[in-house]
Amino acid sequence: MSKKIPVILAFILFALLVSSQAFAQGSAPMSDVALKYVSYFFALGLAVYGGTQAQSKAAAVALEGIARNPAAADKIQTPMILGLALMESLVIFALISTFLV
Numbered sequence: 001m002s003k004k005i006p007v008i009l010a011f012i013l014f015a016l017l018v019s020s021q022a023f024a025q026g027s028a029p030m031s032d033v034a035l036k037y038v039s040y041f042f043a044l045g046l047a048v049y050g051g052t053q054a055q056s057k058a059a060a061v062a063l064e065g066i067a068r069n070p071a072a073a074d075k076i077q078t079p080m081i082l083g084l085a086l087m088e089s090l091v092i093f094a095l096i097s098t099f100l101v
Helices: 004-022 032-068 070-100
Strands: none
Touching: 032 070
8 A cells, every 4th residue: 555655646746737737728837826725735635644644653552562561551541642642733733734824
């Protein structure tokens, strides 16, 4: 599955770059405002993808640690939840900053 992601991202980038030329009435390149919005939403997608990958990795490692040593569940669970909250706050910050621009 990890080999498909760069291909999908390359296709999306190609489609965004070509579509502005295909649908333009003149030969004007993509406007600054349109390029800004495309860039911000692309950055939002990267932030969400990175946050999701980090959260799944953190949860998997924490659950593996709890499975190996069930007595340490209370010592593992609190830092895991704090880490997940911080990861999610970065994704929410990216979402808010995208809509504020």
